[in-house]
Amino acid sequence: MPQSTQDNTQETRFKPRQIIDGLRRIKMVVEYDGAAFHGWQIQTDPPVPTIEAAILEAFEQITATKPEDLVAAGRTDRGVHATHMTCHLDTFAPIALNKIQTGLNRFLPDTIAVREVEEVDQNFHARYSCVGRKYTYKILNRRNRSPLYHARAEHVPHALDLAEMQRAAKVLEGEHDFSSFRSAECQGKGPVTTLKSIELEKTADDIINIYLEGVTFLHNMVRIITGTLIEVGSGKRTAEDIQALLEARDRTKAGKTANPNGLYFTEALY
Numbered sequence: 001m002p003q004s005t006q007d008n009t010q011e012t013r014f015k016p017r018q019i020i021d022g023l024r025r026i027k028m029v030v031e032y033d034g035a036a037f038h039g040w041q042i043q044t045d046p047p048v049p050t051i052e053a054a055i056l057e058a059f060e061q062i063t064a065t066k067p068e069d070l071v072a073a074g075r076t077d078r079g080v081h082a083t084h085m086t087c088h089l090d091t092f093a094p095i096a097l098n099k100i101q102t103g104l105n106r107f108l109p110d111t112i113a114v115r116e117v118e119e120v121d122q123n124f125h126a127r128y129s130c131v132g133r134k135y136t137y138k139i140l141n142r143r144n145r146s147p148l149y150h151a152r153a154e155h156v157p158h159a160l161d162l163a164e165m166q167r168a169a170k171v172l173e174g175e176h177d178f179s180s181f182r183s184a185e186c187q188g189k190g191p192v193t194t195l196k197s198i199e200l201e202k203t204a205d206d207i208i209n210i211y212l213e214g215v216t217f218l219h220n221m222v223r224i225i226t227g228t229l230i231e232v233g234s235g236k237r238t239a240e241d242i243q244a245l246l247e248a249r250d251r252t253k254a255g256k257t258a259n260p261n262g263l264y265f266t267e268a269l270y
Contacts, residue, residue, distance in 0.1 A: 019122050019123075022092055023090055023091075023092060023122060024090070024119060025088050025089075025090055025120050025122050025124060026088060026089045026090075026118070026119055026120075027086065027087075027088050027117070027118045027126070028086070028087050028089060028101075028114050028115075028116065028117050028118075029084050029085065029086055029115045030051070030055070030072075030082065030086075030087060030112065030113070030114055031084065031085070031113050032081060032085070032111055032112040032113070033111040033112075034051070034076060034079050034082070034111075034260075035079055035081075035151040035261065036049060036111060037050055037051055037054075037078065037111075038050050039051070039075065039076055039079075040052055040072055040075045040076045040085075042056070051112060052072070054112055055070060055087075055104065056070060057107070058103070058106075058107035058108045059089065059091075059100075059103075059104060061103070061107040062095065062099070062100070062103030062104065062106075065091070067089045067090055067091050068091060069088075070088075071088055071125065071126045071127050072086070072087040072126055073085060073086045073087065073126045073130045073133065073268035074127075074217075074268070076265055077220075077263075078260060079151070079260035079261050079263075080260045080263045080265065081152070081261075081263065081265070082264060082265040083265070083266050084115070084267050086126050086268040086270075087126045088124065088125065088126040097117050097118070097119060098117075100117050101116075101117045124270075126268070130269065130270060131215070131269050131270060132196065132213060132215055132268075133214060133215075133267070133268055133269065134212065134266045134267040134269070135211075135212045135222050135263060135265055135266060136209055136210065136212070136264045136266050137209070137210040137212070137222055137223070137226045137258065137263050137264070138152065138153040138154070138208070138209055138264070139153060139154045139155075139160070139207065139209075139210070139230070139262060140153040140156070140206060141156050141159070141160050141202065141206050141208050143157050144157075145157075149207070153207060154226070154230075154259050154261065156230060158234065160230065161233045161234075161235070164233060164239055165229045165230075168228075168232040168237070168238070168239035169199075169210070169225075170198070171242040171243055172195050172198055172225060172246070173196070173198060175193070175194040176192070176193075176246050177191045177192050177246065177249055178191050178195075179191040179250065179251065180245045180248055180249060180250055180251055180254045181221050181224045181225055181228070181254055182218035182220060182221050182251065183218075183219045183220040183224070183251070183257070184251065187219065188216070188219065191218065191249070193214060193216050194215045195212065195213075196213045196215070197211070197213045198210065198211065198212045198213075198225075200229075210222075210229065213269075220257050223263060224255065226262070226263075227254070227255035227257055228242070228245070228255030229255075230255065230258065231255045
């Protein structure tokens with residue numbers, strides 16, 4: 001397997017790196033139902049089903065080799081879904097692009113599918129080249145539960161004030177210290193990030209969609225925002241309370257963390 005590198009070091013916007021002769025970088029867009037998985041990132045102690053592990057295993061099935069690397073734009077948690085998760089896979093295998101997609105989809109479980117494949121320059125990086133991310137959180141807002149949205153939406157059986165939730169959400173737009181909206185386990189460099197937009201809509205089938213776009217998201221940030229907005233919609237908080245939460249910089253002051261089953265990673269922006 002070739003391991004030599006070119007003499008020149010390429011400068012990218014995230015860090016300098018060497019270009020490896022013969023290495024192919026495959027950009028993929030993956031869709032998955034995360035209900036049965038312990039998140040994206042592979043876990044070995046103990047080994048549990050993850051999206052990354054499933055893709056690695058499927059790739060080895062079609063090439064008889066392991067990828068050199070597999071990196072995603074975001075590491076979704078246990079139970080979280082994705083409609084368009086961008087990742088890159090590095091390999092020396094000479095397999096054709098169409099066979100990569102067809103082969104992976106043959107060996108992946110029915111709950112994971114590769115939507116797109118493209119060979120890209122090694123300077124592309126699924127995580128560090130990403131300049132923005134989009135998420136959607138789904139709330140089923142009706143009295144009765146739905147078998148179709150089981151493990152795919154948060155069920156809130158009482159009426160929610162959508163207008164008040166939207167008014168509260170607008171306070172969160174922009175650059176803020178989101179300490180009140182990140183988990184204690186967050187490993188981000190700091191609590192300050194930019195939420196570029198947040199919009200809410202209710203569909204005819206009683207689903208409230210919360211659409212969020214940001215540069216980076218802190219651990220559990222979307223789910224804590226959602227839990228807090230549900231309290232606003234339930235009359236337990238007001239839109240004016242949100243500014244005080246930002247200023248408090250205290251996770252214990254915000255709402256509960258909404259369930260992971262309503263969260264979807266929907267797009268990585270490059």
